Amino acid sequence: MNKKTSPKEPLVTHIYTADPSAHVFEGKIYIYPSHDLDQDIPSNDNGDQYMMEDYHILSMDDFNSPCVDHGEALHLRDIPWASKQLWAPDAAYKNNTYYLYFPARDKNDIFRIGVATSASPAGPFKPEKNYIPGSFSIDPAVLVDDDNKSYIYFGGLWGGQLEKWETGTYNPDATGPSGSEPALGPRVAELNDDMLTFKEAPQEISIIDEDGNPIPAGDEERRYFEGPWVHKYNGYYYLSYSTGSTHYLVYAISKNPKGPYVFKGKILTPVIGWTTHHSIVQFGDKWYLFYHDSSLSGGIDNKRCVKYTELKYNEDGTIQTIDPYK
Numbered sequence: 001m002n003k004k005t006s007p008k009e010p011l012v013t014h015i016y017t018a019d020p021s022a023h024v025f026e027g028k029i030y031i032y033p034s035h036d037l038d039q040d041i042p043s044n045d046n047g048d049q050y051m052m053e054d055y056h057i058l059s060m061d062d063f064n065s066p067c068v069d070h071g072e073a074l075h076l077r078d079i080p081w082a083s084k085q086l087w088a089p090d091a092a093y094k095n096n097t098y099y100l101y102f103p104a105r106d107k108n109d110i111f112r113i114g115v116a117t118s119a120s121p122a123g124p125f126k127p128e129k130n131y132i133p134g135s136f137s138i139d140p141a142v143l144v145d146d147d148n149k150s151y152i153y154f155g156g157l158w159g160g161q162l163e164k165w166e167t168g169t170y171n172p173d174a175t176g177p178s179g180s181e182p183a184l185g186p187r188v189a190e191l192n193d194d195m196l197t198f199k200e201a202p203q204e205i206s207i208i209d210e211d212g213n214p215i216p217a218g219d220e221e222r223r224y225f226e227g228p229w230v231h232k233y234n235g236y237y238y239l240s241y242s243t244g245s246t247h248y249l250v251y252a253i254s255k256n257p258k259g260p261y262v263f264k265g266k267i268l269t270p271v272i273g274w275t276t277h278h279s280i281v282q283f284g285d286k287w288y289l290f291y292h293d294s295s296l297s298g299g300i301d302n303k304r305c306v307k308y309t310e311l312k313y314n315e316d317g318t319i320q321t322i323d324p325y326k
């Protein structure tokens, strides 16, 4: 059994973990991370170093408890449509069922989003035979809203292939907008009640500045890169995401789950390692940021570790910027 967890320290050290999606299910904190393998693969912009093959689900009774690894919950070999790279997952609960959403490359090397189901939040999860029809790119995050409608957010640049879907169909040669053009936004689609299919074609989310102008693709400190997460606070939807090449976690807010979202600021300054990816969850009367860095491996991009820390709001609803090492 691992010892009690501490803020800004690795949640577990016996395996490498990343991309934590945290939820409160059945009164406990469940964390759905990627499982980084202990492999030495040179890093490139296509993300070839992230060769993950399975998922392990973690849980904690509360923030004074040890973190439990529930073992292998889903493996690549059991997903009929997938060929490689089980990247950042998320989970949701509805219909007395737990749903695990995950990206992987299909047999044509195109990233798609799959779903698997379980009666338990800890798994094991049984995958659907095919990926979600109409899905593409990476980093699914699902919000079950207060009115019981569910939305899936997804998309990531570069290795995540979002540029290649700019026109709505896959173009392997597409490179995305130029620096002065509006940046690509994450995609959102409402899910059907079955939680297994899209109710509608995915739409692009617009992220704008306080004057209503779209954030341009060249504004790398603010433009969307990957890792969307949407939570609600005081009646507003908060869309948070990674800026990728500038290594920030930032956020924008809206009154509508599909946006447009108004850019507000930074949540987390850069961590050790190239990627930064997170989730935000309320437990009791406090809010927490789950994130990762590469500190456990001494800075190796594809050997990361999941951490958490408290997240605080100002009176006006803005989020206080967190330094991961102070």
Ligand code: FUB
Pocket (backbone or CB within 6 Å): 018, 019, 034, 050, 087, 088, 138, 139, 156, 226, 227, 275, 276, 277
């Ligand atoms: O873990 C693989 C990829 O790295 C994720 O899908 C991205 O968000 C980035 O963290």
